Amino acid sequence: MSAAQLQHPALRSWPVSQRDALPLVLWTSDEIAKAVGGQASAAFQCAGVEIDSRDVRNGDLFFALQGDAMDGHRFIDKAFENGAAAAVVDRAVPYPHILVEDTTAALHALAAAARVRSKAVRIGVTGSVGKTGVKEAIFAALDRCSFGATHRSVRSYNNHVGVPLSLTRMPARSRYGIFEMGMNHAGEISGLTTQVKPHVAVITTIAPAHIENLGSMEAIADAKAEIFEGLETGGVAVLPADSDYFSQLRERAEALGAKVVSFGRSASADVRLLDTIPSANGGSLVTADMGDTRVCFTVAEPGEHWIANSLAVMAAVRAAGGDLGAAGLALAEMGGLKGRGARHQIAAPGGKALLIDESYNANPASMRATLRQLGQTPATRRVAVLGSMKELGDFAPKFHAQLAEPLAEAKVDYVILVGEEMRALARHLGKGGAGALAGGLSFAHCDDPAEAIAALDGYGLTAGDAVLVKGSNSIGLGRLVAHFTSRETGRED
Incomplete structure (x- = not known):
């Protein structure tokens, strides 16, 4: 660029901030070594960080983590074949590396360094339902x-x-960082939020x-409330005002010094739903009161649960x-995420x-929530493929059997139940007659996704049908989705 160009008024007035002095590269060898207390074998720069050699791309830093049954050092060669720039290891390797005593401790140390060096506003998201979509x-x-x-x-x-x-x-x-936090047991979110x-x-x-591990709904609320333990001074807790456990969450948040902002339909909610009507694309047009202003916006994702999610999003963005x-x-x-609401148009x-x-x-x-959404979806026939819900412990038979009501309310025409835990629902539905839901709606029980694929093929989808596929990930219903979307002709986003 010439000297004359540099004198252009628009360039001279371009805003400069402290961020402009920060590095563009993700990490250098010196930064990593200092952060983790390790020794660099050579100078290098990294554009990403990975812990799975199969996911490594050119320029990544590979952490060779050790677990109870796996040692990441076994995959060092594969990581560098895939383009790793360097690795963090606990033993010398014939590649650029940072040598440390404990690679897992080094990962946590580098994470802390990343948090400290950035001025980003950090948002933590947890919850029993919807945390990935809201994130x-x-x-x-x-x-x-x-x-x-x-x-x-x-x-x-x-x-x-x-x-x-x-x-x-x-x-x-x-400028911003958004982090999802999950848990199976009490105490896990506490460790994540402090990071x-x-x-x-x-x-x-x-x-x-996860009620199997926690024992009660109150205990689940307590475990989720651990997220407030890591809040920065003056932080904001965004809470569901319509929850039966709102008071419990609010008390815990306020006890830890958080400012509480609530969202929902409740008259006392800080971000309050005023009105919602269906939009042309299958989503919703939402009007919300945010205290000092009202906002009107469209939510592309269908379903009432996404109306509530959108209020949480608005509250978090403002905070x-x-x-x-x-x-x-x-x-x-x-658009819907893979495995979490993605909509596919498949050939029939x-x-x-x-x-x-x-x-x-x-x-x-x-x-x-998703069965209610299926019931609101225009369709010639409605089909539900439901996999077992895991980590419910002694509550599993009760919670599975209780799905009979939302199935009936959604006017489902055919139900395919997959997995051992779904036998409780199959027994409950079978009381109305062999293979028949109340009102003559048919169902089948399958042991695995392969049988479910055969059952759905046997049912025979036709144009205008709507199929909901939902279950815990370990049931493997993603295989059924992959089977039928291989004949996909389009996708709704």
Whole structure:
């Protein structure tokens, strides 16, 4: 660029901030070695961080983690074949590396360094239902208003490995960082939130997920409330006002010094639903009162649960200092995630059938919500393929049998039940006659996804049918989705 060009008024007035002095590269060997207390074998730079050699791409830093049954050092060669720039190891290897005593401790140390060096506003998201979708929606909203300077945990990287990994991947120039936090037992979120130290903590809802390990709904609420323990001073807790456990969550948040912002239909909610009507694309047009202003926006995702989710998103975006207009646009453009609401148009005799992919996760609350959504979906016939809900312990037979009511309310024509736990629902439905739901609606019970595929093929989908596929991930209904979407002719986003 010439000297004359540099004198152009628009260039001279371009705003300069402290962020402009931050590095563009994710990590250098010197930064990593200092952060983890290790020794660098050579100088290098990294563009990403990975813990699975199969996911490594050019320029990544590979952490050779050790677990009870696996040693990442066995995959060093594979990581570098895939393009790794360097590795963090606990023994010398013939590649660029950082030598440390404990690679897992090094991952946590690098995560802490990433958090400290960035001025990003950090948002933590947890809840029994909807946390991944809400995390993605908050990301879309803030990424839009920050012009790409927003980071988030990908997939469901929400455990003791995924959270620190997500932190290490946060660029120094990030303006916002959104991190999902999950748990199976009490105490797990406590460890995650103290790593993230969020400025905003969101709880989507409380439902009987993991009740096998926690024993009661109150205990689940307590476990989710652990997210407040890591809140930065003056942080904001975004809570579901319509939850039966709102008071319990609010008391815990306030005891830890958080400012509480509630969302929902309740008259006392800080972000309150005023009105909602169906939109042309199958979603909803939402009007909400945010105290000092009212906002009207479209939610592309169908279902009443997404109306509540959108209020949580708006509350979190405002608490983080984001732009509500950008948030509204992001919600209007969001499409379903793989395994969490993605909609596929699949080939069927006479035209197309709709397949709704909710195969990644399931608990009683999310089952009811998605069945209600299926019931509101225009269709010639409605089919539900339901896999077992895991981690319900002694409550499992009761919660599975209780799905009979939402199935009837959704006017489902055919039900395929998959997995051992679904036998309780099959027995309950069978009381109305062999293979018949109340009102003459048919069902079948299958042991595995292969049998479910055969059952759905045998049923014979036709144009205009709508199929909901939902179950816990371990049931493997993603195989059924893959089988039928291999004949996909289009996709609804």
